Amino acid sequence: MNEFDAPKELRKFRPMLLACEAIGWLHMAGKARKVFLDDPENNSGKNWYQEINDFMGYFAWLDRLLDQAYDTWKLPGKPPGREKLIKTMLEEFSKKPAKNIVGFIQAGHAMASGIEKNLPKNTSAYLGQDATHMWRSSAFGNPERNLLADPPRVITNTGWTDLLSEITSILESLEQLGKNEAKDACCWWDWREKAIGAESFLRKAFTSTIAETRLPNNDVTLWDQSYVAAALFKSALAGALIEKKKFPWKNVNLKTDTHWRLLTIGIGTDHYESRAVKIGDWSGSKLAIDNFFEEIRCLIEADLSIGSLLYADSSVQVFSFPCELNTGIDIDKWLKYMQNEADKLADKYKFETPPYCNISEPSRSLVHMTKEIEKARETLSVSLHRNWNISDTATFKGHVCPVCLMRKNGDKTKKKTPCKPCKERREHRLAHWLNGKTTENSIWITELADTNDRVALVTMSLDIEPWLDGTRLDFIRAQAISEWRLHNPDLIEFWERDETKRKFETNPILQNDVFNSLVKEIENRIIIGFNKDDLLLSNLQEGYRYAEDLPSFFKSIVEDRFESISEDSSDDPKWDDLDDEKRARWFAHQFFRKLPSPGRIYRFQRQTQDFFERLLSGFRKTTANIEAPWRTKRLFLKPKNIDNRWQHHQPYNGNYNDSPVDLLFDKKADGFITITNLARLIKKDESQNALEGKTIPLKNDDNQAVDPLEIESAEVLKNLGVYHPVIPLELSPVRFRVLLPLEAASECVDQAIEAWNEEFSRVWDRLPLRIGVVAFPRKTPFQAVLEATRNLEDRLGKSEKVEKWKVEDNTVQNGDATLRLSPSDDERARSETKTIPITLPDGREDVFYPYFAVQGDDVRSSLDFKHPEGQVYRHAKDLKPGDVINVHPARVATVYLDDTAARFDIDPPKYLADWSRMRELWEQVKRIAPSQTALKGAWGELTAKREEWKDPEDGDWADGGKDAWLEYAKAVFANRLDAEGADLDTLTSAAGDGLLKFCLDWNLRVLKQKISEDES
């Protein structure tokens, strides 16, 4: 049998796989209510499904599929029957390992959340939160919401009723699909999207509350845990169905032996971006790429029901995928099959580049996801990374298409006309817009252009990749050793039910040297050899009591948390490669660190994406400047006479009152839609009637004149009449790029910095915000703008090396540690002040998040700890003057494309703090300077003098030259700007370190800002 029929076989079980996935989403639904938050030990929530009438009566069709499954597995006896099965899945997912289908949900659940819960209950009780302070925290330790004092909707009584009725509706639709034996994958896909898609009720409700109430595990939401557990459950079950009778039911412990693979699909998005001649080419390609990815998702998540999406950015998607437990899954054939399916879809969208497809090695974590993503990006950076037949190449006539450069456009007379597929992409995006699919935002750069006809492309990223692979989590503690020691003065045989029989001994960890003492005690136990009854190890880790020997315990606590089966794992810790001391150090590290569990990894990327989405929504408000009511409006202009050369849905441009006007002709409506910043045409207090009777000369896209537009009437459009002047080009966990009016850019950057300071203050040193602003005149070729953006991002990325910053001072008060730091790599840099919250909302000390990587080997304070490889980490409150910390600095870089050559000439990025200083300085300058003329004059004089005094060859000052220039500057500020006292000192000092240049260049040259007195 040569034919690969596994996909076909799997599709037969689609209803069962999706029903099981749904049970996975819901298996902890009982936690989405107040009783769970009031008392996490209260088990009444587990029977939540009894509140839904008839739930157990659903899915009669499932019995038939279960029978079939048992048949393919050659499992003797009858399957448990759906009612018992569902009940067991909902109630016993965390209990003892099952040898039937329930084992798969246990495996998924254990992987998604079990990693966190290996703290023995008794020893970690002190980490509980109480009813007055039941916080959900962000993935980066920022307290987000007190769930009981300020309950999200789902936690209220009516919220729970609403949730139950939503769940009922999801299950009823599923029941209908199953009963009708719906064959069309689209029906299943629609059902799934409606149930848990981005805007779904269930996703929002579960995202608002937590799956675990103990600190610091209140960072992962119920959604993260449930969704990831369901994804792993689904893939594990699909794997068993593919393995059929080879599935080794008898020989495995499903809960601990199940592994997963990752399926990665990619497309060379950057290629399409770099080929775009106009923004329409890019947004058109992007739309096609988005559709391609949606179809991929439908194939994997619903059609085959083999996995679920775990990560997505603009060019890569990663899904959970089964891993064989025996030899029943032919991974090579599956890879070929998936590749072929992706190829077919890429062909459908006429992509000029082949898609990427890969299936990873098996693993019991998601930390290797980052490497899979990197591998995909690296491959995709070569557009034609493998043989690829481009579709629609039949036309041999005409010019080479200016966009794809691969097909002919079929028209010898028109050089600028793209080929058919490229043209279709442009048109598709226009149709999409006209159908109201992107109403909130604009798609026209012409609409964004500000009063000075300028636009900004703002690009941002958070350095999230090292979080997704777990390396930056080394900083974060699940418990502090000293607190654990304090709350557990005695080690107790807590699993002995009869309290009078419990053995106990004094905790041997020395309170005055907790870290070293812990390592030493563990090392002693390794030297003595495995002892199942050891109280120290079993009080540190729940699983120790069930361990068989130390190497296997080490494997589950240390090795399994790394990329244990990958090809390049030589650096990962292995029991056999280490001496006893190193083994002890690894145990000590893993017992107390916060782990990169799959739910948490999923939350990290969700949270960064969410951060950018919230920024975007803030930018919408900022750019929709309320001062100018016409800024956000579109008009329909009815012409007196129609020119037959005006073409349907073609843009035309003209001029009115010295302002550019861009219009889109609509033949059906016989008129023009404005795609221009109307605030430049109509004054604040005027109505649209101001345009009536006016004439606008018009040119087409090829700059040829057509008949002018004589406006008969103007009215606000019914659909598309209002927009926000922003065009998001890309929004993913790794990158946010948005176009907006240049005059709004500074305020948008301020907002981003403020939000970052607010939400990431505990991790500012290892989750830097990087901001690039490309300012450009509206008519700058889109290619040049994108190239400048890439160069800017490249500069920002390159500056991302670790810097050594020296602590000058540390003030600990009111729950914060305020550090004065001097970036020691850069002598010109001023010292920077950083305030780090070190107290939790309930008044407890935050011993989990605010740690810094410090220079030196000494473990000095009780909260200090040392990574097995040697790096020492220190709590913010324990930093002393003279300590040197590692910092990944947040930076900002700007470039103004007054000339397209400027895209290669980019100033070194500045610290984020310099941006904020520059903004303050500008406010000060505005206050001091008597007039625009005086300011420009003063700056002109100083610039000229500087040129004169500097060496023209290398641009350096001669000895003492800078001091002399600064003296001169001081005099100029005093004479021309009447500056005195502190103002004079600030200006002089800003002139000395380049801040004044940055400030005046940005505000006067780029933004064309004016000082008020001079406006007339």
Ligand SMILES: [Zn+2]
């Ligand atoms: Zn083309």
